[in-house]
Amino acid sequence: MEIESTSVSLNPTQSSSAAAPPAGSALSIIDELADRDRRKKNMIVYNLPEPASNKSDSDSFTAMCSSVFNGPYAITKSVRLGKKLPNKHRPLLLCLEHEEDKLTLLSRSYLLRHNDSYKNVFIAPDRTRFEREKHKKLLSELKHRRSQGEVDLIIRNGAIITKPARGTESHLNDTIFDSEVFPRNYSVFRKDRNIHGGGVFILVEKSIPSSILEIDSTCEVIWVLLHLQHSHDIILGAFYAPPNSPSSVWDELSESLTQVRQKFPTTMIVLGGDFNCPGVDWSSGSLMDSYVTLTFRESLITLAHDFMLEQTVNLPTRGNNILDLCFTTHPDYIHQCITVPGFSDHETVIVELANLQVGHKNVQKKIYLYNRANWDIIREKVSTVSDMYLTLNENSSRTVEQNWNFIHENILQIVKDHIPAKQISTLSRLPWMTSQLKRLIKRKQRLYKRAKRFKRPSD
Template identity: 25%
Template sequence: MLDNTDIMGITEIYPKNFRYLPNKAELRIEGYNLFINENSGDRQRGVGLYIKSEHHGVEVDMGSTFKESIWVKIKLSRNNCLLVGCIYRIPNSDEENTKELLKLLDKVSSKKEYSHLLIMGDFNLPKIDWNSWSPGNDKQSESFVECLRDNYLCQHTTDFTRIRKGSEPSILDLILTNEDEMIREIKYDSPVGSSDHLVLIFKFHCNKTPSANKTHRLNYNKGDFESMRNDVPINWNRILNGSIDKMYKSFTEIIEASANKYIPKRKSKCHPVSGKLNPPLNKDTLKLINKKHRTWQRYMETKSESKYKEYAKARNQVKWELRKSRRETEKSIAKDIKQHPKRFWKYVNSKRKIKIGISDLKGLNGDDQQMAVTDREKAEVLAIFFSSVFTKEPPGALPEFENRNPSYHFKEIVCNQNVVEKLLGNLNENKSQGPDRMHPKILKEIRYS
């Protein structure tokens, strides 16, 4: 599901009663930037937004006293901009807190710089009949409905989103937009873990400029080096002649052409820092996940207690299998730490409490009020700052150095085929290629050619 998901909203991140708070690193998902309202210690439940890294989401401070919300803007095509918000309103919210929520919605809807609005979350207003937009006999529900109407906001959830045994089903989780045609194909999926809230999956229609960060890289672990060794020339003396630069250019062109021919390509990651190492799911785990969804659908159709027990059993089996798979992955990483240290450090870095990538920087075009958001803008700001500390050479000719008689002379440098083959054979295949674009695995594999 994650492969086709661009935005995820989550509410009630923190439990009601806890001994410690989960940190941001524990909640990270590979390929996504996480935006979360940090718990200030006053027992907030927490909300968060996962935005796919390629969309370059930027957090927006709305300056509201309503704390349980998070806002992120995403640049669309041309001059359009999408504002995504995630909100959680506590069930026993008083009138003052509800008023702050309504003020926040008024403020968001009045901002003209955002052409598209997507607001989702758990609003805990069960008395509203969304088929007729009737608030019932609840004053706070009536104020909320009037706020949506005044701001021309559309509400798209029409089916129950919270189903709990012994309680009446209700619509608590809402999807709000500023245009009716933005949302299509809402799917009400089974809850995650032990939650009693359904997962809402929907398509949001907008025009997004494709990201230019996706590139293809060679997958050296699946290369056909036997064919590559047979493809490179046997008589290098006939090819390598002339100046050093000319011979180096000829050598690199031959190796690169052969590599592109016999080494398959893969899509590179578009985010700067890799996330958690998610173990691949085996067939048995996938079958259990499908069984969990099927048993949930049967329970939704019959509402019988026996079907709910079948669903709960399948849900617990999925949780146990996923935890087992994670433990096996960690054991595999620890076992191969000598041969694959990068895999270990990648997993360690995924557990660190750090911000993904480089945050927005002040000083674009020399103006401290302008923010550098894109990678190119950030690089320009950093380059200007680093160049400001360079030593400025005084004008005039360079100073002349005195002649010196060296007391130590270099001996004859011995460089033959056996020495070069030995050095190439000791190359570490796990290292990255340098500016010469020669991967050590290629040089090691074809060293006898």
């Protein structure tokens, strides 16, 4: 396919022959959605050197993909944005043949930082004006919150969220409360051994719906289910194998994985922790010299093959050994896997997932139907409670707390007995669907119904 390569100059002050619709109008919403659809296959590459006269931008892009992403990606159009200036590379706007290719490149863009030839190149989606303004505000908020000491914050799907965390060798027991150790904005899931060693835990930021999986296991492993949108849930696991563990520890882990798979046969699994299994080249699956027995290492490799798990940590986590591992059933969703200095003699492994949207559970909510209440009986019951309250306090030294509990419990019982109620279910909330957008959509629907009903040109 022939590639078109041109240059354009963007001037924000350039006027258009047609006036833009007012912000917030039905037309502006339609224009925004149409603009997003036009850009859905586009992305922008920054700091990619401009080619020599005998080469095209498509050649430069293909060379970058071959070097960094291990394969070519078909593009239908390439455009350099802005005026050409000396010693400065203009942004390159690309239109890919398939939207899936764009999403794949964006999710793997972290690989550019690890390539010496392209470490200054970065990729971004081709955002609309509304999306650019929103992203700019998010970046400003992210910078402010980080300056206030908040950590592990990232921007995902139009929102700032905190990364889930997990750990091993927590050295906790039931005498130590969550609030003594962990941040308040996390849901804490623990499986303790004792304060002298062992123990695993998983922390999930409270805005992400999560629940623990009740799995019987004799090994040190814990499983948590994250509820994401569009049924793309994730099962997070934290595992610890003490040093010099027998090969039977993998049988125990296999039994735990089997129970997980029986309950959730297709759900994505991400299992991490300290496996204490050095001497394995995980990129090739070959074994190297190690102080750990051959049977121990082969048993872990067999377990990974049996459950179709791929190991993603390829950097040493303690000395020259890779002891802390991360297995997943969906390696394509791993955005990046890096190590940073930790709090102990192990490096901290950071695994970031891509192309996943945080969802919200459908919550059952009880509402009272006050228009169907029996107010005559309610007034009678309230009067009786009032008399009882006065009688109790005539010659009594009751505390304020006791009086409050008496009133509170009796009023709630009256409401429960004499006001009908029903259960409603709240729908899953899309992260980009703000209250303003909901109002605009309702307004658009009203305008459409009016135009369809009266068929007037003014509508």
